Structure formats: C-alpha cells, structure tokens
Amino acid sequence: MDLEFGSEYDEFTKEVESFCKEYSNAIITSSNDKKFEMHDALSGNSNEKSGKIVSRSDWQRLLIEKGYFARSIPKEYGGYGGEPDIIKSRIIATEFSKHKVPNAMGGQGIDMLVPTLLEWGTEEQKQKYIKSTLHGETIWCQGYSEPNAGSDLANLQTKGELIDGKWVINGQKIWTSTAQFSQMMFCLIRTEPEASKHAGISFILIPMDTPGIEIRPLVDMTLKAGFNEVFFDDVTVPEENLVAKRGEGWSVANSVLGHERGSLANPNATMNRLNTLINLMKEETIDGRRLIDVPSYRDRLLQVQGKVMAVQAHSLRLLSSKINPNQNVKLGGMIQKLVGTELRHELEGLAIDIMGELGTLYEDDPNVRDGGSWQFTYMYFLGLIIGGGTNQIQKNIISERGLGMPREPKVTAEV
Amino acid sequence: MYFGLSEEQEFFQDNVKKFLADNASIEEIRKITSGEGQELQSEIYQGIINLGVNALLVPEKYGGLGLSLLHAVAISQALGNGVGPIPFSGSYVMAPLAVNLGGNESQREELLPKIASNEIRFGIGLSEFVGAREDAGLEIKNNKVSGRALFVMDAENSDKIILSTKAGILFLIDSKDKNLTINKLTTVDKTRTFHELILDKVNCEVLEESTKDIEIVKRVIDAGRIILAADTLGASESMIEKAVAYSKERKQFNRTIGSFQAVKHMCAEMAADLEPCYSLVWQAAHSFEVDSVNESRLLACQAKSHLSEIGKSISKKATEVHGGMGFTDLLGLHYWFKRIGLNRQILGAPEIVREEAAEIQGFNQ
Numbered sequence: 024m025d026l027e028f029g030s031e032y033d034e035f036t037k038e039v040e041s042f043c044k045e046y047s048n049a050i051i052t053s054s055n056d057k058k059f060e061m062h063d064a065l066s067g068n069s070n071e072k073s074g075k076i077v078s079r080s081d082w083q084r085l086l087i088e089k090g091y092f093a094r095s096i097p098k099e100y101g102g103y104g105g106e107p108d109i110i111k112s113r114i115i116a117t118e119f120s121k122h123k124v125p126n127a128m129g130g131q132g133i134d135m136l137v138p139t140l141l142e143w144g145t146e147e148q149k150q151k152y153i154k155s156t157l158h159g160e161t162i163w164c165q166g167y168s169e170p171n172a173g174s175d176l177a178n179l180q181t182k183g184e185l186i187d188g189k190w191v192i193n194g195q196k197i198w199t200s201t202a203q204f205s206q207m208m209f210c211l212i213r214t215e216p217e218a219s220k221h222a223g224i225s226f227i228l229i230p231m232d233t234p235g236i237e238i239r240p241l242v243d244m245t246l247k248a249g250f251n252e253v254f255f256d257d258v259t260v261p262e263e264n265l266v267a268k269r270g271e272g273w274s275v276a277n278s279v280l281g282h283e284r285g286s287l288a289n290p291n292a293t294m295n296r297l298n299t300l301i302n303l304m305k306e307e308t309i310d311g312r313r314l315i316d317v318p319s320y321r322d323r324l325l326q327v328q329g330k331v332m333a334v335q336a337h338s339l340r341l342l343s344s345k346i347n348p349n350q351n352v353k354l355g356g357m358i359q360k361l362v363g364t365e366l367r368h369e370l371e372g373l374a375i376d377i378m379g380e381l382g383t384l385y386e387d388d389p390n391v392r393d394g395g396s397w398q399f400t401y402m403y404f405l406g407l408i409i410g411g412g413t414n415q416i417q418k419n420i421i422s423e424r425g426l427g428m429p430r431e432p433k434v435t436a437e438v
Numbered sequence: 439m440y441f442g443l444s445e446e447q448e449f450f451q452d453n454v455k456k457f458l459a460d461n462a463s464i465e466e467i468r469k470i471t472s473g474e475g476q477e478l479q480s481e482i483y484q485g486i487i488n489l490g491v492n493a494l495l496v497p498e499k500y501g502g503l504g505l506s507l508l509h510a511v512a513i514s515q516a517l518g519n520g521v522g523p524i525p526f527s528g529s530y531v532m533a534p535l536a537v538n539l540g541g542n543e544s545q546r547e548e549l550l551p552k553i554a555s556n557e558i559r560f561g562i563g564l565s566e567f568v569g570a571r572e573d574a575g576l577e578i579k580n581n582k583v584s585g586r587a588l589f590v591m592d593a594e595n596s597d598k599i600i601l602s603t604k605a606g607i608l609f610l611i612d613s614k615d616k617n618l619t620i621n622k623l624t625t626v627d628k629t630r631t632f633h634e635l636i637l638d639k640v641n642c643e644v645l646e647e648s649t650k651d652i653e654i655v656k657r658v659i660d661a662g663r664i665i666l667a668a669d670t671l672g673a674s675e676s677m678i679e680k681a682v683a684y685s686k687e688r689k690q691f692n693r694t695i696g697s698f699q700a701v702k703h704m705c706a707e708m709a710a711d712l713e714p715c716y717s718l719v720w721q722a723a724h725s726f727e728v729d730s731v732n733e734s735r736l737l738a739c740q741a742k743s744h745l746s747e748i749g750k751s752i753s754k755k756a757t758e759v760h761g762g763m764g765f766t767d768l769l770g771l772h773y774w775f776k777r778i779g780l781n782r783q784i785l786g787a788p789e790i791v792r793e794e795a796a797e798i799q800g801f802n803q
C-alpha cells in the first residue's frame with residue numbers, strides 16, 4: 024500500500040492548489056442558465072456561492088489553458104495537449120473538490136462523443152468537432168434509445184439509406200436528453216437491414232437544425248431536466264458524417280459506454296453532497312434540537328457515510344489498477360454504476376427524510392432549502408438508475424461477465 | 439502509488455488460505471466445533487503458528503517480524519475465508535499491540551519476545567471498555583482486581599490475559615490465578631472461543647504507559663475492529679464464491695439455477711456490496727499506521743460497522759441461494775453465517791461504533 028503520488032507531483036499539487044484557492048466557490052454564469060440550473064447539485068458543486076464570477080465559456084477556456092480539463096486531448100483538437108497522467112487527473116479532481124471549485128462542463132458530448140471521435144473518428148471529424156465541443160460551443164445529444172429499443176438497444180430500427188452520397192434517415196428516437204439545447208446528435212442508425220441485429224448498425228453525426236428533424240419535449244418527473252422525442256423524416260446528412268465503418272456502430276457505442284457508466288456517479292461529488300448534508304443537519308432543527316442530535320437521523324447519516332467512504336476508498340483502488348496494470352480489479356470496475364447511482368439516490372433521499380415536511384418543498388417555494396436540489400437530485404438519480412443501462416441490466420452484466428454465471432436461455436418467440 | 443495488498447501480504451494470505459483448505463475442511467471444522475477435535479485443532483493451530491502469524495506485529499527489536507496491520511488484515515481475511523478455528527485477533531493482533539503501546543520498556547522486553555517465540559499466549563478482554571453489559575466491570579484495588587469480564591477473546595489455552603478498567607488502564611493477569619474463575623461462553627460461533635471471567639482479588643500487573651494515556655486502549659480497539667472487519671470480509675467473500683459455485687451446479691426446471699435472474703441478481707448485489715469493502719478495510723489498516731488518530735479511528739469505526747452490515751446481508755443472501763441445503767448443518771454454510779454474526783457484535787455492534795464515529799467528527803458539538 025502506497026498512497027503517496029511521489030514527490031515529483033508535489034509541485035503540480037501546489038500549482039493546482041493555488042489555482043483552486045483563487046477560484047474557491049466561484050460562480051459560473053451562462054447565457055442559458057436554465058440548462059445548468061441544477062448542474063451544481065448534480066455534480067456536487069458547492070452551493071455557497073461567494074467566489075469570483077466567471078462566464079461558462081471563459082471558465083472552459085481557462086481550465087483547458089491550465090490543463091485542468093481536456094488535459095490529454097491534443098492541442099490541435101483544442102485540448103491542453105498533456106501526456107496522459109492518471110495521477111495528475113486525480114490530483115486535479117481532488118483539489119477541485121476539496122476547495123469547492125466548480126467542475127468543468129460535462130455532458131454527453133464531452134464525456135462520450137469526444138472519446139469516441141478520438142478513438143474512431145477521421146482526422147477531419149476530429150478537427151471539426153472536438154474543439155468546439157470542449158469549449159461548450161457545440162452541445163451534443165445521444166440518440167440511441169427508441170420506443171422499442173431500450174435495454175434491448177440493438178433492436179433499434181431508425182433507418183438510414185445512402186442515396187446519392189448522402190444518408191437519408193427516417194425513424195424515431197426517445198429519451199434524448201438535452202436534444203432541445205443541442206447543435207448535434209450522435210446517433211445509432213440501422214443502415215444494413217440484411218445484416219444481423221448487432222452488425223447492421225452505424226454511428227452517424229446529425230446536425231440538429233437539419234430539415235426533417237422534429238423535437239418534442241418529454242417532461243420528466245423532476246419537471247426540470249427534460250428529455251425529448253426526436254423524429255426523423257427524410258433527414259439528409261453528408262456521407263462523411265459516418266463515424267468508423269458502416270455496420271461498426273455497435274462496437275463504437277460500446278467502446279465508450281464505460282466512460283458514461285464511470286461518470287454517472289463520481290465519488291468526489293458524492294462526498295461533497297455528504298458534507299453538504301452534514302451541514303444541513305447541523306443547521307436545521309426540530310423542536311429546537313439540531314437534526315444531527317436526533318439519534319435515529321444521526322445513525323442513518325453515519326450509515327450512508329460508511330458507504331460513501333467505501334466508494335471513495337474504492338476509487339483509489341480503481342485508480343491504482345490503472346497505474347499498475349497487473350492489478351486485477353475487473354469486478355470492482357463493473358459495479359461502479361450500480362453502486363454509485365443507488366448510493367447517491369439514498370443520500371439525497373436521506374436529506375429529504377430528515378427535513379420531514381420541509382423536505383417536500385420544491386421549485387420556488389420561499390421556504391425551500393438549497394433551491395430544491397435535494398428533491399431534484401433524489402429524482403434525477405432515480406433517472407440515472409434507469410438510464411445508461413438500467414441497474415437490473417448492470418446486475419446481469421456483473422453476474423454474467425463478472426461472476427461467470429450462465430446467460431439467460433433464449434426464449435422462443437412469445438405468443 | 440499502489441492501493442492494495444503487497445505481494446508479501448498476498449503471500450501470507452495465500453499460505454493461510456491454502457493451509458486451511460488442506461487441513462480444515464468442513465468435516466474437520468465440524469469435529470472441532472462439536473468439541474471432539476482437540477488434537478486436530480492444536481495441529482491446525484501449530485500449522486498457522488508455523489507460518490509466523492504470532493510474530494507478525496511484534497517489532498523486530500523484540501524478535502518479531504515487525505510487519506504492518508495490513509499484513510494482519512490479509513491474514514484475517516484468509517482466516518475468515520476458511521473459518522479458521524484458531525485464535526488470532528485477540529492473541530496475535532490486539533495483545534502484542536497492547537503490550538507494545540501500553541507496556542513500559544521492561545514490560546515490552548519481557549513480554550514481546552515471548553509472544554514472538556510463542557512461549558506465552560495471551561487472551562484479551564476489552565468489552566467492558568467498549569460497553570459494559572449486565573454488571574460486568576473491573577476494579578483495581580491495592581494491585582488486586584475484582585469484578586467480571588465478558589466476551590474475553592482467545593482466553594482458551596492462554597497463559598495471560600489482558601484486561602482493562604473502564605478508565606482504560608490495561609493490565610495483565612495470570613490465566614491460572616487461583617482467584618480467577620473462567621467460564622467458557624456458548625456462542626453461535628464455535629470456531630473461536632469467548633469466555634466469562636470472574637475475578638476476586640486477582641493479582642495484576644498494570645501496563646504502565648496505559649495509565650498515562652487513554653488513547654492506548656482505544657488504539658488497540660481500533661486495530662481489533664479493523665481485524666474483525668477483515669475477518670467478515672474474508673468470510674463474506676467465501677460465501678459469495680460458494681453461492682456462485684452452487685448456482686452453476688444445481689438444476690431446477692431443467693436449468694442451472696444460476697441462469698435464473700432472481701439468483702443472478704442476488705449474486706450481483708452481493709458482489710457489488712462487497713467490492714468496495716476490500717478498499718475500505720485496506721484503507722483503514724493503512725490509515726492506522728500513517729494518519730492522525732481521528733482520521734484513522736473514523737475509518738476503523740466505519741470499516742467495522744459497514745462490514746457488519748454488508749456481511750449480514752451477504753450471509754443471508756448466500757444462504758438463500760443454496761435453498762434448503764443452505765439451512766442444513768450438512769453443508770456447513772452456517773459456520774460462515776455465524777462467524778459474521780459474531781464479528782458484528784464483538785468490540786461494538788454497528789450502532790455503537792457509529793455513535794463513536796459521530797463523536798470523533800464532533801457531531802455532538
């Protein structure tokens with residue numbers, strides 16, 4: 024066991040630390056605030072807004088310039104261009120979290136599309152899309168799910184035909200988060216109807232202002248986040264919007280699903296939320312008594328803290344396995360989405376419970392605590408328990424690929 | 439940076455695991471726990487001692503191996519994994535730490551080499567310091583101790599026993615003292631022993647440093663809790679392995695039961711619950727040696743209480759996966775179930791330990 028990163032990182036840590044002190048509790052503003060309304064609660068950012076005020080685009084630019092974001096993405100694509108160094112990334116994440124510095128923007132473009140293009144994209148595609156995505160200028164949505172292709176994603180039917188050097192797309196996507204704010208969609212389309220289920224899918228990039236696209240918002244239970252149905256009626260995009268080869272879409276999508284699952288429940292964000300909850304329990308009272316002094320509440324808090332500490336320690340073990348390739352933590356990696364999303368949901372739900380009736384206040388009620396973020400995040404994480412591969416599907420994966428248990432026998436056609 | 443057991447720690451762990459696999463099968467455990475296998479038990483004990491576990495935590499200058507608590511954790515996992523029917527957490531973790539931290543130089547010089555050479559064996563009882571039940575409790579008057587101690591660990595076949603007053607003063611008594619009555623307690627877990635001690639003016643030797651600093655007994659308890667958490671970790675790991683293996687063999691409705699999702703999901707939940715526990719227990723052991731007392735005590739408390747909760751849930755689910763067979767004595771799965779159940783209560787049940795964790799963090803201020 025050696026938790027020291029080594030003295031060669033001391034200088035770097037100091038540098039990050041001094042940046043973090045400068046931007047502690049910074050306020051990031053955006054021209055489209057609604058979109059990021061609950062961003063802070065989700066990513067565990069501080070709610071004591073008392074620091075510098077920076078616009079979101081300046082913030083992205085500054086973080087890239089410093090190498091605190093997009094660190095190992097080449098300069099020519101708008102990144103910082105540093106050597107990949109997992110330890111430095113870890114130091115950045117830890118210091119940001121410790122000093123309550125807002126994180127860089129995330130989202131499906133940054134978390135999923137950029138790694139996809141780096142791995143599978145052509146030079147032109149990388150040039151064209153990565154930089155503007157990193158700077159928050161191009162927002163992406165992910166067009167995978169369809170009404171009849173959810174957990175069984177490979178059953179998707181949205182059709183693409185190559186006609187006169189152009190993809191002509193017809194069909195429908197659903198549950199598409201952020202489609203209403205997005206400039207682009209990365210999409211799975213059935214282009215090879217003759218091929219087998221998994222081999223007939225291609226990965227195609229679609230500008231959202233292309234004629235023939237209709238976006239119908241679907242209100243979700245939080246009434247705030249919002250996903251959409253997206254309809255395609257002879258939507259035509261250039262042939263070069265295909266990523267990788269025809270029929271490779273399934274492999275392309277799978278190669279980055281891991282990124283999404285890892286990012287859905289970041290342990291630092293969970294730790295920050297726990298600390299916010301502890302403060303809440305010290306401030307709020309019942310019959311004049313602090314909530315943290317109510318033994319049953321306190322015990323539940325401590326139980327959640329045990330889980331949060333376990334997940335935090337676990338993230339160190341996972342980090343270690345990346346630095347030391349001989350260390351096998353395969354099963355340990357597979358459980359992250361399941362454990363992380365359930366834990367966050369439990370933590371947010373505890374905050375509601377300890378507030379009792381006050382915990383039900385929401386939206387702009389004058390008495391609402393923390394802007395309603397506890398209810399919002401509680402519900403949102405139920406969404407994440409379902410989204411990104413439901414937690415039942417996660418259990419299938421853990422048991423079959425992690426524990427080597429037999430697959431479900433195929434059922435013959437249902438009547 | 440490396441987070442995990444070192445090669446050396448894994449080597450110790452594998453040796454203990456392998457030894458138990460070869461020498462302590464279910465039949466052998468059954469014999470021992472029904473009181474018929476004393477010879478067998480002392481052979482197993484001797485075998486484990488030959489691997490050096492008694493000298494593990496004794497500093498090198500007193501003839502020991504001077505290894506870390508994480509080494510002891512690695513071994514404790516292996517003992518939990520194989521429900522090793524031998525003393526460990528009391529005799530070879532808490533006792534050497536108590537002497538090393540609580541003794542003065544001459545006491546260390548006198549006692550530690552004898553632990554390292556296994557000339558003397560210690561039991562240890564700190565339950566009353568953690569939380570006294572019934573009328574238990576000890577008092578020292580004129581260098582004689584009177585009172586009652588419950589759930590003393592590893593007292594069987596011991597030469598000396600370390601006890602504590604409520605104020606945290608540690609002292610030794612002779613296990614054969616004529617004013618001492620020792621009663622073996624019948625617990626659910628018969629792979630290890632627990633005793634009641636009744637003392638009536640028993641001679642004692644106070645561990646001198648412990649009179650100056652109440653932290654010493656607390657540190658010994660921190661270590662004990664981490665070791666018990668590791669025992670539960672190993673036992674839980676073994677229960678998952680058994681459940682998964684059984685689910686791949688047993689057939690119902692013309693299918694292996696492991697292909698039923700209800701069964702698969704129970705196994706996945708057990709694995710998902712346990713994976714972060716390795717990390718937590720290892721970090722707690724590491725922290726014991728490098729971090730501030732409060733930081734490491736918080737980890738020790740949380741490792742103990744979290745593993746108690748996870749172990750309880752796993753021991754239930756793993757039993758369920760085995761169906762009726764899981765409930766039988768024949769299969770012997772209950773040895774693991776009971777070991778986990780005992781680890782949960784000793785040195786502080788989860789609620790009690792969590793209250794301590796709250797206090798450490800100043801939640802009561």
Ligand SMILES: Cc1cc2nc3c(=O)[nH]c(=O)nc-3n(C[C@H](O)[C@H](O)[C@H](O)COP(=O)(O)OP(=O)(O)OC[C@H]3O[C@@H](n4cnc5c(N)ncnc54)[C@H](O)[C@@H]3O)c2cc1C
Nearest residue numbers: 165166167168173174198199200406409410411412413415
């Ligand atoms: C908040 C949120 C955001 C989302 N964002 C996007 C997005 O941006 N882009 C996008 O493409 N999609 C998105 N999704 C869709 C998401 O990926 C799907 O909802 C998810 O994969 C489940 O599919 P489904 O909704 O069709 O449910 P179904 O697949 O119909 O599942 C219904 C129930 O059946 C269970 N089930 C299904 N199959 C199995 C099985 N084999 N074994 C055990 N249980 C099974 C499921 O676990 C679930 O409990 C989002 C979803 C949510 C909730």
